[in-house]
Amino acid sequence: MSTSARSEILARVRKASRGSSAESLSQQLQGLGVAPAAPLPCAELATAFLANVLKNQGSAAVVSGRSEAVKAVGAYLYKHFRSHRLVAGNDPHLAAMPWRDAGVLPRFGSIEPGEPAALSYAMLGIAETGAIVTFTGKSSPASNNLLSEHHIVLVDQAKLVANMEQAWLGINREIERVGRPRGINFIAGPSSTGDIEGKLVYGAHGPRGWHVILIGEALDSALQEARELAGLA
Amino acid sequence: MRQTSDTFLENASHALADADKVQRRDLMAVFTPLIRDAAMEGFGQFDALRQHVKQVRQHSLDHLGHYLTQFEEEALHNGNFVHYARDGNELNSRVLDICQQHSARHIAKGKSMVTEETGLNDFLERAGLSVTETDLGEYIIQQAGETPSHIVGPALHKSAAEIRELFLDKHDLGPRELAEITDLVGEARQVLRDKFLKAEVGIIGANALIAESGYSMLVTNEGNGDLCANLPKVLIICTTIDRVLPRAEDATAMLRLLVRSATGQAQTCYTSFYSGPRRELDTDGPLETHFVLLDNHRSDILASDYHEMLQCIRCGACLNHCPIYTGVGGHAFGWVYPGPMGSILTPLLTSLEQSNALPNACTSCGRCAEVCPADIPIPDLLRDLRHEETRRQLSAPRWRLGMKLHGWLARHPRLYHRLTGWAITALHRLGRKRGRFSRLPMAEGWTSQRDFPAPQGKTFMQQFALQQQQEMPSPVRDKPRKTRLRPEAGRTKAPRVKPSPPGAAKTASKAVPADKPARAVAAKAPAKSASPKSRTGKPPARKPRSRGPVKTRTEPHFGEPLEPQSGADERRSTTTGKPQEPDDVN
């Protein structure tokens, strides 16, 4: 039974472990310092973030405000689907967007069959990896992230952090506020696989399209530079 | 999984006979190290990161009791069921129980090497469940009825053409081309989407377990693991107890190494942390979640000299860089884990008796250790396993005895030099005409694949000793000294060298003080050390008793006769390598 398995395993593990108080362990761990992070392609966070999004085979757009943002969403949808059909998580940030400005009205909820595109609002964007972070929940149902053909994400420039370690600081603060989410998802591109002959192909099980819209002041040059850094300009 | 490690050499032979597969592996052998190197160069601080992560993991393993308990508390607090399994059977039974409790018929499975270890799929299928592997590579080999050949890319041994045939055969989707790899992936996506939606239970592994919060980390490019973790009503996470890390940032630090080492990417598409069942605010996710924590010898390994192997993060870099792995492929190793890491794990997780060829499938080239992101001393652990084989007498007697004989002989230098002198001279004579042997008794292993170069002439020691002898001013010698050599093994401090005529010897020639072995020959060796017997015996017959003028020596030109010493320019004099019998010395 599991209980005897448990005691046996824990006994064996404890025997092979060194004894120490939790406090001293915590101190030892702190003493090991912080892991080195990957170098950013450039010092400016927005540019670095966008460059990595592009390197990960995502697409990116930059806008200066919420009105522009919804128009950018509309433009993407129209370009890929010739329609404005969209599902979005029940995120207050998304609900409060001026959708009328773009003539787009997302259905708020979980993705249903036949809905090709899903929209999320990122809790954080990580420049080191070009990833965005969401918590599962009504505001960002996991199925929206995974079952859509195209996944569109809105990121506020103010929510960008440099690296993983800083991301965890932000995540932990949020957890203190709202409690532990069921899932914390770091998403860094359209889904892919290299399982056949080692050749990288996009659109494995998850989305084929990954579009990041960064909202902030005067970001056009950042996008331009990001394209150059990603070898796309 | 049925183990065939005991027929490694036959497996390897079979693998080497398939020219197409050899060619594919050769390509991988060139390509995969390049992309890994590029990724590490891009990161720039491989060693610093490696050392940091190693220390954190070492700390975690040193205190695994604490962290495992902490993880369990948090996981329970998060609403999970936490089960422990001592071995594969217990894990399999526990998983089946859970599935049967929920009357599940369809299982969607993410990639998990641990469940390959326990043979979970077969076990569940024998109980009447339908299990679908959703990782594309695992799906392909499942359809083909094969086992994984690589721990990261299980189907990399198959060509696109073979996979196309497989899909045309297995998927009833009517006539279609499937000309490109993108088509194959698209078809798999379509077929598997249905399986995700239909499955009642999702089973995944974990790349890490976070002690401070009870989360498990899942890393994929495809997103299939996440689909298994979010869609079915029940989620079971199967992993081993050594996967626990203290904090979430430790896991993402380790991830920096894992992804670059495995695929040359800077990050994977999906990195997810799952804490437990659906909560109030969730609109999706499993209603019930279970951790099944497997030991299966991990606690043994933790307490053993091989504990560093628990640091392995399953990146596959050692496989990609191992010329034996790339030469023969993963199936030759005969079990779940191939390549260098597999050659250590297979004996530890199954038995050394069943897999004793594996630790020998290694030249100690060290390429694996060079790239291992966990800094595991793989060649040393493999050698230690070979030591274990020696201890248990698992290696072939002729090798064991041959080594012992060689070792004994080498500890008796005079006998060694005499015997080798004879043997080498004889072999030289036999082989000098052709310069090599295509066949040599007791060397079939060597000569089956290459010629054996014939010895050049007498042994160095023979020639050197002879040359030294010629240095000795001997009253019986009436011929001029033919060679000028640096003498060796004199006990007395040599007299100063006579000044050479101007413009002569270009390099310094100074008498050398007596070397220790010579001294030791006469003196008793110190009590503690294991001195070979000869060193306490009489001094060797040929030791020079005094030193003449010492000049430089040039290398011998074999086959050329000795030439008389010219006067000043020593360096141009030749010494001979021509075999000389002791009587010849003059």
Added chain:
Amino acid sequence: MTRPATDTPQSRPNLRVSLFVTCLADLLRPSVAFASIKLLEQAGCEVSVPLQQTCCGQPAYNTGDYETSEPLARQLIEQFEDAEYVVVPSGSCAGMICHHYPRLLKGEWRDRALQLAAKTFELTTFLTDIAKLQRGEREPIALPSVTYHDSCAGLRELGIKAQPRQLLQELCATDVIELQQTEVCCGFGGTFCAKMPEISGKMVGDKLANAVATKAAVLTGGDLGCLLNIAGRAHRQGESIQVRHIAELLVGDLDSPAIGEAES
């Protein structure tokens, strides 16, 4: 006392070197040892050769027979530990002494091993880093085109990579034609090549193919085990590439038969 000639480093007293010839050089190719002596003397060293040396114990150690290897390690330490420097024309034997003796031995013997390791060098490394051998007034030695196999132990245990290339430049004004996959094992691996002949055969076949593809006339390297392996395969396959040890090239010993070649 004879003054050192102008083409050897003068700014320091002569280095006293004890040569560990290695059993492969002793038995199969003494010219390597003689060439090593010549090079060391060119560099202004006083070379001595402890007569009781036999084997460093690597074969037994690598097959896992630590018990047979240990006495050989102790024997070698005793024979060489009083030297000022120990030089070895083999990366694997030097690596055995420097890296593996301290792993193999315990207590007092480990300390002695560490002390010996601190002054033990592979030949090309010693010549470049310590003795700083230079061509000086001499003419560069004329060599045919050369490619180089980086033997694993020397490369990874001792960091031998630039040194032989540097010496080929310095003494022979020769640049190595680099072969593809130069850092991949040639399949010798001590007893491996005899225990797993087919796999070893694939590896050496690949190495030879890469060497031949450079179109170099000569393949060289610092480890006789590797060179015997590659030369043996070259002859088996009828390839004309010659195989010589780097020490032989650096002294211009090109007339004697290459490895596996018949006496002409």
